[in-house]
Amino acid sequence: MQYKLSAAILCAATSHAFAENTLPEVLVTATRTEQSADATLASVTVITREQIDRLQAQSMQDVLRGVAGLTISNNGGAGKATSVFLRGSNADHVLVLVDGIKIGSATTGTASFQDIPVAQIERIEIVRGPRASLYGSEAIGGVIQIFTKKGGGALTPSASFTAGSYGTYNSSAGLSGGGEQGWFNAKVNQQNVRGFNACRGSLVAGCFVNEPDKDGYHTTSLGLNGGYHFDNGLVAEAQVLRANSKNQYDGSRFAGNQAEGVQQVVGGSLKFSPMQDWKMTLRAGSSQDNSTAFFNGLYNSRFNTQRDSLTWQNDVAVGDSHLLTAGADYQNDRVDSSTLYAKTTRNNQAVFGQYQGGFGAHSVQANARRDDNQQFGGHTTGGLSYGYALSDATRLTASYGTAFKAPTFNQLYYPGFGSATLRPELSRSAEVGLAGRGVLGKWSLNAYQTDITDLIGFDAFFNPVNINTARLTGVEGQLKAQLAEWDINTTLTLQDPRQTSGRNSGKLLNRRATEALRIEVAHDFGAIRVASSLYGEGRRYDDLANTAGKKLAGYGLLDIRAEYRFSPEWLLQGRLDNLLDKQYETAQFFNQARRGLYFTLNYQAKQ
Incomplete structure (x- = not known):
């Protein structure tokens, strides 16, 4: 059966889009349907595998640093707790998906970015702004979706090895291939970092211990992806991503100082077309976030959570310029812990259009x-976006949306702490944007305001209650240009995330920088490519009260990278991080890497 829905979607999306000679990049996260990245009405960033390789990234922090509207807090290096803030919202206000499957801990409400294996990633789509009206809880600040490698084409082996500072030794090996109808990819990856002292705390500050040792990190990951396109139009696909980690940190006999973790995502989908203009998708998946803590090798505690999900989505094209989507989601969260929660499971059912x-x-x-x-019962969210093409090269957009964040199991049921009467956190967001393409490249500028009510804070007895409100305002700019054969990529973030009620009214939300700037330049000299990036962040506070002793100074990092392709299959890369050996913190008392040198040898067979 001839199928024309994707073409209709792209036709509608690219009407009056920026004209260019190359095919438009297609993303799916902003609308849950295929759409041109240039034509989407949301503020988006797409990070491709090629960009990840050229960054020589070894962690999600390396990949995400410098994305417009995004700031990061890390507790002491590789494998340590990493919080991602989008548009100044809380870390648990960011929805994270892997191949369409929701991940993250049901107890803490956040995804373990530090344990996501970069080697397994094909591309990342980042959508800024509320998306609860499509995805449900957590998408107040935005959505980050990670797509794993699919494979296809001729049988292609690949391998890489990285060695460098802080006892870093990483290796990976993969095999991908496929025929006219099927595809597969399999890859294993291992990362070993001897590390440095994660925390410079004392018995009364920081991590509340004094353990001046090297805190290492070790992880092994496996990625499998396969699919088949049947003659009747049915497309079946399945994915598995699993990462086992061992992490050392500075802690006590109460919190432990070692942890073993498992991050696992298993999913599958069926796509078929009952009618020529009707596309139906069935997707099922399960994600696990497991962690077991030890103190000097002795068992301490266990927190395992699992999220099972099922989606039924229908996309119907009406002519060449209209698309209707309707569907239903089901999610079940479960907790298996050494701590006894009052409740250990809950369901969420939803319909969307x-x-x-x-x-x-x-x-x-x-x-x-x-x-x-x-x-907590029922909750309704909505969103409306509008775009107007001022010319073939410039477009104005405006949007408004509501979102919510369901309380976590810790906030609801943790013994002696949680409150089962908590309500969801609510938000209202408005945004305007202007984007264009000129002789030198493409650019965008977006301004937004988000008001959050029923923000979960703490009462006088440090119990969680819905007492706080916050207003998040900001401006984001992006520029991709080419000048004198130099590639230039610049992002700018200016944000003001403030509490507007409670005893800290008027104070900044903690651990979020108010300014961030990234400037990257690169140039190809035949088989050699050189690049340099400058990344800077402004001040931030480590606490909600913004006390003077908790103020973290701004900082700037200068990195240099180079690569040499000495054959079609072999690539040698080198990276010098933090060239000026800057000492800085994104969470008070937690150290960050100083100057580091890394080399990578890549092999990729040509198809």
């Missing part, structure tokens, strides 16, 4: 969703 259309120079996206949660 969306309209996308183009009318000449005008583009519209409208979506709504109704969630019914076993713990």
Whole structure:
């Protein structure tokens, strides 16, 4: 059966989009449907495998640093707790997906970015702004979706080895291939870092211990992905991603100083077309976030969570410029812990709908969703976006959306701490943007304001309650240009995430820098490529009260990279991080890497 829905979607999305000679990059996270990255009405960033390789990134922190609207806090190096903040919202206000499957801990409410294996990633889509009306809870600040490698084409082996500072030894090996209808990819990766002292704390500050040792990190990951396109149009696909980690940190006999973790995502999907303009998708998946803590080798505690999900989505094209989407989501969260929670499971059922259309120079996206949660009942969210093409090269956008964040199991049921009467945190966001393409390259500028109510804070007895409100305002800029054969990539983030009620009213939310700037330049000299990046962040506070002793100074990092392709299959890379040996912190008392030198040898067979 001839299938034309994707073409209709792209036709509607790229009406009056920026003209260029190359095919438009296609993303799916902003609308849950295929859409041109240039034409989406959301503020987005796409990070490809080629960009990850050229960054010579070894962690998600390396990959995400410098993304517009995004700041990071890390507790002492590789494998240590890493918080990602989008548009100044909390770390648990960011929804994280892997191949369409929601990941993260049901107890803490955040994803373990530090344990996501970069070697297994094919691309990352980052959508800024509320997306709860499409995905449900957590998408207040935005959505980060990670896509693992798929494979395809001729049988292609690959391998890499990295060695460098802080006792770093990483290796990976993979095999991918496929035929006219099927594809597969398999890859294993191992990362070993001897590390440095994670925390310079004392018995009364920081990590509340004094352990001046090297805190290492070791992880082994496996990625499997395969699919088949049947003659009747049915497309079946399955993925497995698993990472086993061992992490050392500075801690006590109460919190432990060693941890063994498992991050696992298993999923599968079926896509078929009951009618020519109707595409149906069924997706099922399960994610695990498991952690067992030890103190000097002796068992301390266990926190294992699992999220099972099921999605049914229908996309119906109406002509060449309109697309209707309707579907249902189901999610079950479970906790298996050495700590006895009052409840260890809850369900969430939801229905959602969306309209996308183009009318000449005008583009519209409208979506709504109704969630019914076993713990807090029903909640409805919505979003409306509008775009107007001022010319073939410039477009104005505006949007408004609501979102919510369900309380975590820790906030609800942790013994002696949680409160089962907590309500979801609510948000309202408005945004305007201007984007264009000129002779030198493409650019975008977005301004936003998000108001959060029922923000979960603490009462006088340090119990969680819905007492706080916050207003997040900011401006994001992106520029990709080419000048005198030099590639230039610049991002700018200016944000003001402030509490607007409670005893800390008027104070900044903690661990979020108010300014961030990244400037990257690169140039190809035949088989040699050189690049340099400058990344700087402004001040931040480590506490909600913004006390003077908790103020963290701004900092700037200068990195240099080079690579030499000495044959079509072999690539040698070198990276010098923090060239000026800057000492800095993104969380008070937790050290960050100083100057470091790394070399990578890559092999990729040509198809």
